[in-house]
Amino acid sequence: MAHATHTADETRQGPKIPVLEREKLILNNRSYHWITDRICGVLENKQPAVWWMLFVPSALIALIGVVGGLSILVSTGVGVWGMTNTVFWGWDITNFVFWIGIGHAGTLISAILFLTRQNWRTSINRAAEAMTIFAVCCAGIFPAFHVGRVWFAWFLAPIPNANAVWQNFKSPLLWDVFAVSTYFTISLIFWYLGMVPDLATIRDRCKPGLRKLLYGIFSMGWRGGNRQWSHYEMAYLLLAALSTPLVLSVHSVVSFDFATSIVPGWHTTIFPPYFVAGAIFGGFAMVLTIMIPARFIYGLQDMITMKHIDNMAKIILLTGTIVGYAYLMELFVAFYSGAQYEAAAFKYRLVGPYWWAYVAMMSCNVLSPQVFWFKWCRENLWVVMAVCMCVNVGMWFERFVIIVTTLARMFLPGDWAYYRASPVEIMLFVGTIGMFLALFLLFLRFLPCINIAEVKWTLPEADPHHDDHHDHPDHGVAKEAAYQHELTTKA
Amino acid sequence: MSTTRKRVYGYLAEFKSASALYKAAEKVRDAGFRRWDCYSPYPIHGLDKAMGLKRSILPWFVFFGGMTGTATAFVLATLTQTDVWSFMPWLEKAAETYPTVVQGKPTNIFTVPAFFPIMFELTILFSGFTVLFGVLALMKLPRLNHPLFASNQFHRATDDGFFIALEARDSKFSPAGTRSFLEEIGGANIELVEEED
Numbered sequence: 001m002a003h004a005t006h007t008a009d010e011t012r013q014g015p016k017i018p019v020l021e022r023e024k025l026i027l028n029n030r031s032y033h034w035i036t037d038r039i040c041g042v043l044e045n046k047q048p049a050v051w052w053m054l055f056v057p058s059a060l061i062a063l064i065g066v067v068g069g070l071s072i073l074v075s076t077g078v079g080v081w082g083m084t085n086t087v088f089w090g091w092d093i094t095n096f097v098f099w100i101g102i103g104h105a106g107t108l109i110s111a112i113l114f115l116t117r118q119n120w121r122t123s124i125n126r127a128a129e130a131m132t133i134f135a136v137c138c139a140g141i142f143p144a145f146h147v148g149r150v151w152f153a154w155f156l157a158p159i160p161n162a163n164a165v166w167q168n169f170k171s172p173l174l175w176d177v178f179a180v181s182t183y184f185t186i187s188l189i190f191w192y193l194g195m196v197p198d199l200a201t202i203r204d205r206c207k208p209g210l211r212k213l214l215y216g217i218f219s220m221g222w223r224g225g226n227r228q229w230s231h232y233e234m235a236y237l238l239l240a241a242l243s244t245p246l247v248l249s250v251h252s253v254v255s256f257d258f259a260t261s262i263v264p265g266w267h268t269t270i271f272p273p274y275f276v277a278g279a280i281f282g283g284f285a286m287v288l289t290i291m292i293p294a295r296f297i298y299g300l301q302d303m304i305t306m307k308h309i310d311n312m313a314k315i316i317l318l319t320g321t322i323v324g325y326a327y328l329m330e331l332f333v334a335f336y337s338g339a340q341y342e343a344a345a346f347k348y349r350l351v352g353p354y355w356w357a358y359v360a361m362m363s364c365n366v367l368s369p370q371v372f373w374f375k376w377c378r379e380n381l382w383v384v385m386a387v388c389m390c391v392n393v394g395m396w397f398e399r400f401v402i403i404v405t406t407l408a409r410m411f412l413p414g415d416w417a418y419y420r421a422s423p424v425e426i427m428l429f430v431g432t433i434g435m436f437l438a439l440f441l442l443f444l445r446f447l448p449c450i451n452i453a454e455v456k457w458t459l460p461e462a463d464p465h466h467d468d469h470h471d472h473p474d475h476g477v478a479k480e481a482a483y484q485h486e487l488t489t490k491a
Numbered sequence: 492m493s494t495t496r497k498r499v500y501g502y503l504a505e506f507k508s509a510s511a512l513y514k515a516a517e518k519v520r521d522a523g524f525r526r527w528d529c530y531s532p533y534p535i536h537g538l539d540k541a542m543g544l545k546r547s548i549l550p551w552f553v554f555f556g557g558m559t560g561t562a563t564a565f566v567l568a569t570l571t572q573t574d575v576w577s578f579m580p581w582l583e584k585a586a587e588t589y590p591t592v593v594q595g596k597p598t599n600i601f602t603v604p605a606f607f608p609i610m611f612e613l614t615i616l617f618s619g620f621t622v623l624f625g626v627l628a629l630m631k632l633p634r635l636n637h638p639l640f641a642s643n644q645f646h647r648a649t650d651d652g653f654f655i656a657l658e659a660r661d662s663k664f665s666p667a668g669t670r671s672f673l674e675e676i677g678g679a680n681i682e683l684v685e686e687e688d
Contacts, residue, residue, distance in 0.1 A: 032532060032651035158567055164587040166571035170596050170605035178612040186619040193623060197649065201532070204646035220633030223640075224648045225528035225656075226516075226538050228630045233534050234547035235626035239619065246615045253608055457533040464513035464535050 025120055025458045027302045032456050035303070039450045040202055042298045047445060050297055058437035065431015070145060072424050078148050082422035086415040087407045091425040092142045094399040095432065097254055097275075099139035100180065101395060103187070104247055104276070105283025106132030110190060111243035114236075120311055122454035123303045126198075127294070128287045129191040130447070134439040135286075136184045138432040143176070172256040179253040186246055190239045196222050197232075198448040251275045258402065265345035265406035268333070274326035281319035281365070282395035284312050285388040290440060292381055292388075294449065303450055306379060313378040316391065320369035323398075327366065341411065348409040349401060353418055357401045364394025497685040500638035501527075501658040502669050503645065504678025509535050512653040515676045516541040519655060522672065526658040530639075530648040549625050556621025557614045564613035568606040573598045638686035645684075656684070 026035070072080055083090045106128035113121040144153050156177045158167055167174050199219035206212035222228065252272035259271040288309065295304040334346035349358050368390040371377040378384065404419055421429075443449065460466055506512040509531065516529050520543040529538060539546075569575050571588045590598040596605055627633065639645045639656060648654050655678065657669055666683075673681050 036532075036650045158571070160586070164589065166588060168593060169568035169572050169609055170594050170602065172608075175608040175612070178609050178616075182612045182616040182619075185616060189619050189623050193626070197533075201649040204649045216635075217633075220627070221635060221637060222632065222649075223637060223645075224530045224532060226531065226535070226542055227528050227544065228632070229531070229534040230539050230544055231547045231549055231626050231629040234549045235622050238550060238553050238622050242615050242618050242622070245611075249608070249611060249615075253612075256608075453533040462509055462533060462535070464510045464537060464541075467508070467510050 023307050025123065025305065025307065026455065027305055030302055030459075032459070035455055036201060036205075036452055038300065038303070039198075039448050039452050039455075040205055042300075042444060042449055043202070043446055044205070048297060051441060051445070055438060055441045058434045058441065061434030062431055062438050063434075065427045065429075065433075066141065066435050067431075069424050069428035069431050070141070073145055073428075074150060078146070080422060080424040082420050082425055084417045084419060086410065086417045087404060087419035089403050089407060090419055091400075091421045091429055092146045094396065094403050095429050096139050096142035096146075097399040097403075098282070098396045099135045099142075099432065099436075100254055101251065101275075101279035101282045101399075102135040102286045103132035103139070103183070103283065104251060104279035105287050106130070106135075107183075107187060107190075107243050107247040108280050108283065109287070110194070111240040111247065114240040115244060119458050120308055122451050122458055123300075123305075123308055124287065124291060124312075124450075125454070126191075126194065126447075126451045127291055127443075127449050128283075129187065129194070130440065130443045130449075131283075131287060131290065132187045133184070133191055134436050134443075135283075136180065136187065137439070138436050140180065140184070141428075141432065143180075172253065172260050175253045176257055179250045183246060183250045186239070186243055190243060193232075193235060193239065194451060195447065196220060197224060197453040198451065200224065201452050202448065248276055251279045263406055263410060264339070264341040265349070266402070267342075268330065270326055270329060270333075274323065274330075277319045277322040277326065278365075278395060278398060281316060281323055281369075282391060284316050284319070285391035285395070288312055288316075288384060289388045289392060292385055294444065298444075298449075300450065303455055309381070309384060310378050313372045313384055313387075316387070317369050317372040320365060320391070324366035327362065345406060345409065349405050352405065352409055354401065354405040354408065357397050357405065361394055361397040361401050364390040365398060368394070495687045497687060499659045499666070500684040500686045501656050501660075501664065502673055503639065503642055503654055503656045503682045503684050504673040505644065505647075505680040506653045506655065506678060509653060511677055512655065513538060513541050515655055515678065518676045519657070522663065524657055524661050524663050526661040528656055530645070530652070530654040530656065532649055532651060532653075547629065549622070549629060552625040553618050553621045556625070557618035560613040560615070560617025561610050563617065564610040565603075565606065568609055569600075569603070572606075573600065573602055575600050638684055641686065642682055642684050644680055644682065 030038075081090060081092065083092075106125075109121050109128040110125040113125075144150060147153055147156075155165075156167065156174070167177075196219055199215050200222035203212055203215040203219050206215060252275065255271035255275035258266035259268060261267060291304060292309070295301055331346055331350075334342045337343075349355075368387050371383060371387060376383075377387075408417055408419055410416075456462055506515055512529055512531060513535065516538060519527055520541065529535075529542060531538075570582065570586050572590055574590055576582050592598060594605075596602045644652065645654065655673070657664060657673065663669075670681055670683075
């Protein structure tokens with residue numbers, strides 16, 4: 001890693017503070033045209049055999065699992081799920097929270113890292129946002145069908161109806177409807193608006209025909225004039241600023257579904273931050289799970305560099321540690337509060353019938369990311385992939401522990417039950433995994449998987465003052481710290 | 492040969508880099524042109540100032556869009572769940588609501604904290620839609636065609652080309668003068684772009 005400090009000579013602006021040189025985000029001095037070619041090549045060239053080898057099974061699994069599973073469910077009733085009278089939320093809500101959480105990394109990368117000027121996000125934000133959209137699609141299936149008679153799902157929307165029955169706006173479950181649907185809509189707008197200039201790039205490369213017509217329609221006549229960019233940049237900033245509180249609110253609201261109840265094990269104030277950290281943690285693991293193979297298959301190593309993977313591994317370590325802290329704090333509060341039902345709830349998590357789920361959660365989520373303290377582990381893609389797979393599994397178990405373990409051991413011992421997922425539930429979950437992968441593969445096939453315009457923007461020559469020797473006496477080698485520049489221009 | 496009449500749209504000139512485009516933009520601005528634009532494959536930092544453009548007014552639209560969302564959620568929730576609109580009986584009657592006491596929350600204004608999440612979400616939702624439709628209106632998109640698309644080099648503006656187009660509608664435009672002006676400020680591949688009348 002080429003870290004070097006440059007101590008430039010004293011300039012007319014006063015002595016220069018030595019500044020650590022930034023690592024390059026695009027390697028091998030690639031040109032604008034190379035970037036366009038390489039990213040558009042992913043969707044213009046024939047797909048590699050491995051694309052078909054992944055797409056066909058994923059699509060089949062999605063078809064059998066989701067379409068088949070839902071057909072059985074709707075034609076028979078929710079009784080085909082393994083839920084009992086006491087464990088009334090099982091795999092369905094576990095899967096819902098799991099998929100919704102996956103989506104959060106996309107919004108974090110596209111919005112929060114944009115507001116904090118983390119330019120490395122540009123190589124991964126498009127794919128992560130696509131992942132958000134597809135994960136929320138998968139998530140939405142579960143609560144919609146969990147209501148039982150899905151043809152009445154429109155009751156969730158505040159539509160004036162002959163019964164004069166309105167939703168209970170005080171209920172966290174309705175907050176959830178609003179939060180998730182807003183999240184989906186805003187993520188879609190953000191994703192689409194961010195893609196318009198890139199769709200125009202593809203349009204301009206197409207030969208006249210149906211493809212050009214379709215990309216032309218979806219790029220809406222974009223020309224890349226600065227009078228457009230100026231408004232576009234503002235729109236992008238506004239969407240980032242809107243998405244940032246939104247993403248934090250969505251998983252907080254999901255956690256309210258649990259936290260506002262009086263069930264021991266759920267009724268805790270730590271839930272919102274704990275859920276948000278867990279969502280970002282699980283989401284980043286999923287981004288890496290998908291992007292590491294994609295980067296390899298399509299030869300995107302110069303744009304999604306080891307630096308990007310290193311940064312994401314560090315975020316996984318950070319959020320994994322926050323999640324670990326939350327787990328331990330839950331246990332501590334259960335002990336320290338003296339609330340006997342709370343203490344019992346956690347005793348049953350540790351040594352109750354679902355102890356294996358708790359062990360899986362702890363080892364996958366808290367222990368496995370700790371290897372990222374070591375640089376060697378962050379640089380070895382096999383280790384990174386293994387940890388990410390562990391985290392994907394662990395985050396599913398976290399939701400299972402929170403939901404099922406708690407419900408199986410509520411206040412009355414007479415309610416105690418052991419819940420097992422039915423084949424239809426398993427079918428549906430496996431089906432959503434297939435659906436997620438199939439949608440992502442279609443995304444790689446038809447849409448630009450890296451933000452072409454933004455990646456170009458991170459090249460050194462993209463700066464209009466890049467070759468301005470008058471402003472940069474050091475020939476632009478060392479970037480001066482922004483605050484220093486401000487001081488000198490004011491003086 | 493096409494028999495349709497053509498009208499001059501303007502001149503299109505290519506510049507070799509972002510910095511060349513930036514410096515040329517400052518000169519075009521200082522020459523007093525009004526109807527022109529710089530085209531680049533990515534947003535160039537500081538070009539707004541070099542072109543003499545004002546800050547986008549989009550945030551104003553979004554502020555009012557967002558406030559509409561907050562108000563919508565507030566009215567929707569309070570009208571259906573509380574009695575606070577009882578001073579407007581016709582409104583309550585129109586909505587036909589039966590406020591009920593659930594979750595120990597009264598039917599007066601003090602229930603409002605329970606409505607905050609939905610007020611927040613609808614604020615974001617309405618703001619997001621305002622951003623989308625607002626920015627499209629300000630960018631004058633979508634449109635199906637544009638005279639510049641007739642140019643045989645303009646496709647590079649979304650790849651690696653940097654262009655300035657000076658429109659014939661501008662009062663400073665003259666067929667010979669503008670061309671030499673573009674040459675003077677460093678433009679290459681100067682092209683007269685025509686549109687079908």
